[in-house]
Amino acid sequence: MDASFFDLRGTHNPHRWYMPLSPAVCVGPPDNLFMFGGVGLASAVSAMERTTGRPVIWATAQYLSYARPPSVVDLDVWVPAAGKYNSQARVTGHVDDREIFTVNAALGARPSELSKQWLQMPDAPRPEDCDPADHWRGSGEGLHSRIEVRVAKGRYGADRVGKAEEDGRSLLWIRPRERFPIDAPMLAIMADFVPSGIGNALGQNAGGNSLDNTLRVRRIVPTEWVLCDIRIHGVHGGFGHGAMYLFAQDGELMATASQSLIVRVRESAKDR
Numbered sequence: 276m277d278a279s280f281f282d283l284r285g286t287h288n289p290h291r292w293y294m295p296l297s298p299a300v301c302v303g304p305p306d307n308l309f310m311f312g313g314v315g316l317a318s319a320v321s322a323m324e325r326t327t328g329r330p331v332i333w334a335t336a337q338y339l340s341y342a343r344p345p346s347v348v349d350l351d352v353w354v355p356a357a358g359k360y361n362s363q364a365r366v367t368g369h370v371d372d373r374e375i376f377t378v379n380a381a382l383g384a385r386p387s388e389l390s391k392q393w394l395q396m397p398d399a400p401r402p403e404d405c406d407p408a409d410h411w412r413g414s415g416e417g418l419h420s421r422i423e424v425r426v427a428k429g430r431y432g433a434d435r436v437g438k439a440e441e442d443g444r445s446l447l448w449i450r451p452r453e454r455f456p457i458d459a460p461m462l463a464i465m466a467d468f469v470p471s472g473i474g475n476a477l478g479q480n481a482g483g484n485s486l487d488n489t490l491r492v493r494r495i496v497p498t499e500w501v502l503c504d505i506r507i508h509g510v511h512g513g514f515g516h517g518a519m520y521l522f523a524q525d526g527e528l529m530a531t532a533s534q535s536l537i538v539r540v541r542e543s544a545k546d547r
Contacts, residue, residue, distance in 0.1 A: 313467025
């Protein structure tokens, strides 16, 4: 198997996987790190694809608790239905007896010559023409130090304050610094950048904790960068909702994503 962004390991049981956590897959202040939600969805997608031998069609994660390094997350794969071309599966991710996330998914592929795309990639400057963006907490050694972000529209870092994006939209070019291939698990990690659009939309140093994350995969093609078109739909009652469209550099729509989250305004780097 090719190297991946996270350390998912198999066992003697093809339905049981485990993932040791290190700061490299975690976010948060240095004294309160926790696993990035997208890593939970990505690891579950990888476990299901490897268990069933089929590519993911869609997967949705519900985040229930936090997993902190150096704990080990166990992933149990269940396949309650498997047909000729597709399987229905779910994963429970837990640390000891504490459930961290649950992921439901469909996997498979059907023989078909139909391939059409109606949603088009928005006009955006090339990634090499965009300024690099640093996460508002700085680089450090966590997950954000391993992801390169370039802003094609909107604001990503601390300069968001007082500069709300009226349409609630941002365009981010994203790639892993370690040049891992762009596959469904990598797209699941990128999809969890939807909360970064909250601060851009509000014009505040704000983001949030994901309640869920749904990834729908259309067609994955080779690409170095992914254009993440983030659209925040609305915020009310302390919660926010948004979506993302993930395009390859050649304009191919690879996947869509959507999330709901707890909105948090962060007054300092110590705020979670």
